[in-house]
Amino acid sequence: MSHCVESMAYTEQAPWHNLGNALPAKQPIEVWAQAAGMDWQIMESPVYYQVPNPSAASLVLPFAEQKVLFRSDNHQPLSVVGSRYQIVQPQEVLAFYRDLAEYAGYELETAGVLKGGKKFWALARTGKETVLKGNDLVKGYLLLATSCDGTLATVATPTTIRVVCNNTLAIALDGAVGAVKVPHSTRFDAEAVKRKLGVALTQWDGFMYRMKTLSECKVKTHEAMNYFMRVFCDSDQHQSGLGLSNERALKKVQAMYESQGRGAELQAAKGTAWGLLCSVTEFVDHERRARSPENRLDSAWFGQGALVKQKALDQALQMVA
Known part of the structure; x- marks a missing residue:
């Protein structure tokens, strides 16, 4: 970034x-x-295509079903979208x-x-x-x-x-x-x-009540490992976006949960289901491998990382259901 x-x-x-x-x-x-x-503004322009004409200048014709979106400040193209696309x-x-x-x-x-x-x-x-x-x-x-x-x-x-x-x-x-x-x-x-x-x-109040419940749920060592396995290594591996890095992810989040994560020693997180969830969210937001911080943020909020965090939340809530 x-x-x-x-x-x-x-x-x-x-x-x-x-x-x-x-x-x-x-x-x-x-x-x-x-x-x-x-x-800056998102501008739009019709899409045109060029038709070769051996005997004269090529024809340039519009394609009415699509339009090009571009930036008003530097004129860089952003995408080609349908004509009904709402900006x-x-x-x-x-x-x-x-x-x-x-x-x-x-x-x-x-x-x-x-x-x-x-x-x-x-x-x-x-x-x-x-x-x-x-x-x-x-x-x-x-x-x-x-x-x-x-x-x-x-x-x-x-x-x-x-x-x-x-x-x-x-x-x-x-x-x-x-x-x-x-x-x-x-x-x-x-x-x-x-x-x-x-x-x-x-x-908000209902959600935070459940987070407090997670912070009061003590977790045994084998329960923590089972939780991480369900988040990172189940049959939907490909959906986690982690692929071959699963082993590294498991080791990292376990270490963060046990002591290395920021806030891992706080009473709410130490040895609790809340601590399990926080170790995953910290890993996705700050530690997961990415080509750049920009890509990590994009994934954590809108992409595969967001799906991993949602799965981690679902698995944590099952522990206190």
Whole structure:
């Protein structure tokens, strides 16, 4: 992600290997857009194709069913999509939080661009937080992200971050992530998404009650190993995205769980199901092999890493069911 440092901004502590531009707290959306590299527009153009003509100049004809999306600032192409594809602009993602910050106490904490502009996001604190045993602080966030290459719908996801290690985990109850998704075949209506999120955000208390239950669930050595085996080495190996690195992953997460993970010695995590879950989320967010921090973040939030974390949560909740 070193080539994309200018495409991320943050307040307070620098996330993800100290990349990005630091901002003072409570900055206007316009300042965020510039600092996060989101002060440009997605433009569109018809797709044309060239027809050879031996006796004259080649014909250039339009293909009406598709269009090219490109950046307004550097004219770099982003994707080729269907003619009905609904664009969500980078500054729309930031503007989503304007009234939430003004009236509901939300505060933007990070925002930025991935893959040259094909994906972009903003993450804001909701003001909700819980302290588990041993001063293990978990804060509530709202993540809004989208893409312009067809790889991601516009998704608003209630998320938790464990402060001691900056691990992220999507809020989920009963095996379902409490996200609101808007496909690009539909116009993005920010107010409608906020209304739907009202239900998801009320899940915070129930979700954190279950996390407290995990922190009170003591785990024996063989139970810990069985848990890691179920997360990383079951019949769905290919879905975990870990492939031949399963053995390395097992050794690493076990060591992190036993003592090497950030916060592993806190009372809530030491020898508990919460500690098992935290070791997996820390591994996915910070330790898993990736071509770059940018790719690791993309995977941890939107790709295979997110699936691994969801599976780890499901397996942990089964231990206290």
